Amino acid sequence: MNQIMAIIQRELRHELRSRKAWLAIMLYTGSTVYISYLGMQNITDASTHNAVFWLLIIFISMFATSGSFAGRESEMFYIYTLVSPGRFILARLIYNGVFLLSVSLLAFVIFTFFIGFGETNLLLFLSTLLLTVWGISSLLTMSFSIASKGGGGFTLMAVLSFPLLVPLLMTAQHLSELSLAGQSSPGYGGYISVLLALDAMIAALCYLLFPYLWRD
Amino acid sequence: MIKKGILYKSWWKYLCIIFLAYTVIAGFLIPVPVKPILHETIRNLYFHVCMWFAMMFILTVSLYYSIMYLRNPKEDYDIIASQCSYVGLIFGILGLITGALWATYTWEGGTGGAGWISDPKINGAFIALLSYFAYVVLRNAMDDEQKRSRISAVYNIFAYVMMMVFIMIYPRLSNVDSMHPGNGGNPGFNSYDLDSHMRMVFYPAVIGWILLCCWITSINIRTERIKRYLHNI
Numbered sequence: 001m002n003q004i005m006a007i008i009q010r011e012l013r014h015e016l017r018s019r020k021a022w023l024a025i026m027l028y029t030g031s032t033v034y035i036s037y038l039g040m041q042n043i044t045d046a047s048t049h050n051a052v053f054w055l056l057i058i059f060i061s062m063f064a065t066s067g068s069f070a071g072r073e074s075e076m077f078y079i080y081t082l083v084s085p086g087r088f089i090l091a092r093l094i095y096n097g098v099f100l101l102s103v104s105l106l107a108f109v110i111f112t113f114f115i116g117f118g119e120t121n122l123l124l125f126l127s128t129l130l131l132t133v134w135g136i137s138s139l140l141t142m143s144f145s146i147a148s149k150g151g152g153g154f155t156l157m158a159v160l161s162f163p164l165l166v167p168l169l170m171t172a173q174h175l176s177e178l179s180l181a182g183q184s185s186p187g188y189g190g191y192i193s194v195l196l197a198l199d200a201m202i203a204a205l206c207y208l209l210f211p212y213l214w215r216d
Numbered sequence: 217m218i219k220k221g222i223l224y225k226s227w228w229k230y231l232c233i234i235f236l237a238y239t240v241i242a243g244f245l246i247p248v249p250v251k252p253i254l255h256e257t258i259r260n261l262y263f264h265v266c267m268w269f270a271m272m273f274i275l276t277v278s279l280y281y282s283i284m285y286l287r288n289p290k291e292d293y294d295i296i297a298s299q300c301s302y303v304g305l306i307f308g309i310l311g312l313i314t315g316a317l318w319a320t321y322t323w324e325g326g327t328g329g330a331g332w333i334s335d336p337k338i339n340g341a342f343i344a345l346l347s348y349f350a351y352v353v354l355r356n357a358m359d360d361e362q363k364r365s366r367i368s369a370v371y372n373i374f375a376y377v378m379m380m381v382f383i384m385i386y387p388r389l390s391n392v393d394s395m396h397p398g399n400g401g402n403p404g405f406n407s408y409d410l411d412s413h414m415r416m417v418f419y420p421a422v423i424g425w426i427l428l429c430c431w432i433t434s435i436n437i438r439t440e441r442i443k444r445y446l447h448n449i
Binding site for chain 1: 286339343344346347349350353354357358363366367369370371373374375377378381382385
């Protein structure tokens with residue numbers, strides 16, 4: 001546990017130190033949302049807004065995750081010698097999850113400011129966002145580890161992760177449609193449990209499979 | 217060079233020929249129940265559905281060998297796993313094509329319109345195919361053989377589990393009706409009201425197509441073994 005905390009702290013310090021990265025991500029988030037606002041001025045349909053929002057979330061997460069990994073290969077060798085792969089991936093999953101969550105909350109705030117969803121069941125929407133983004137971040141972490149071992153970088157990561165992201169996104173989109181309906185919509189329990197199951201499964205797969213990526 | 221094992225036996229290949237010949241001949245000749253929209257297109261069941269069965273089968277074999285490779289990194293496991301998923305991909309594409317043809321003549325009322333319809337099963341299948349295309353891309357991105365085998369095995373397991381869970385769970389939840397049988401809760405197969413004539417063709421057809429799939433894969437595996445052997449001399 002101590003080791004996990006240490007890795008998380010280290011990542012956080014690294015992230016805070018490079019203000020450029022933070023600024024880049026915030027700018028990216030703001031400008032993608034703003035561009036979609038410009039394009040959607042005449043569209044008032046809530047479910048279209050919903051679809052666009054999830055698309056933005058994918059691209060922002062990809063950008064944010066890849067940024068947090070870039071140019072770190074040399075340091076990784078140092079960490080390899082200190083901790084076990086299981087602990088390392090757990091720390092990474094937690095760190096990336098929290099990081100992406102804050103980025104996507106930011107995206108949500110900006111999106112509501114510019115575009116808005118209309119009447120929303122906010123609690124349901126936010127819990128959907130939380131569960132989905134958590135899943136996305138673990139999946140992207142794993143895909144990025146695979147892609148960086150494969151030497152392909154960002155393009156390879158996009159190719160590897162897009163198809164695997166779809167289950168999460170489709171469930172999320174259905175769930176948020178329910179929350180946009182504005183009423184206490186029944187039948188969301190099933191979707192929530194699917195999201196939970198997917199998150200747990202992705203985390204388990206990361207934990208089991210990461211050691212094989214680690215060994216070199 | 218390994219020259220033993222079931223891949224090098226020929227009895228099941230004869231069995232495959234017999235079953236498939238029976239499928240084609242009986243499939244087009246034996247009477248089928250008259251259904252409102254389907255009419256004679258129901259015979260596509262012997263081809264379309266079997267493609268998916270064969271794909272699932274061969275991808276599961278691929279998963280098994282990927283796990284075996286991670287447990288015990290033998291080159292041969294990697295060869296089998298990769299060739300299985302390539303062949304699975306081909307059968308998946310065939311499944312999509314046969315499905316699109318079928319859809320053209322039934323769901324679109326024979327107007328020859330788009331064969332693509334938003335349906336939970338079609339989406340699931342298409343995404344599964346995309347992830348296996350990504351597997352091919354990943355394998356081609358790496359030159360070092362051991363690294364390629366290990367990393368693609370990891371991705372194979374990851375993709376397979378995600379896809380299977382998705383294909384199993386999603387249609388059950390979807391509030392969009394599937395046009396495939398078994399909608400309204402069950403993505404399974406039991407609601408096909410096959411009559412006994414159709415069963416007589418369908419079961420051999422499934423076995424026949426799976427055997428054909430194995431046959432193609434075995435040829436690929438053997439070719440790949442020879443290639444690697446020549447490469448290592």
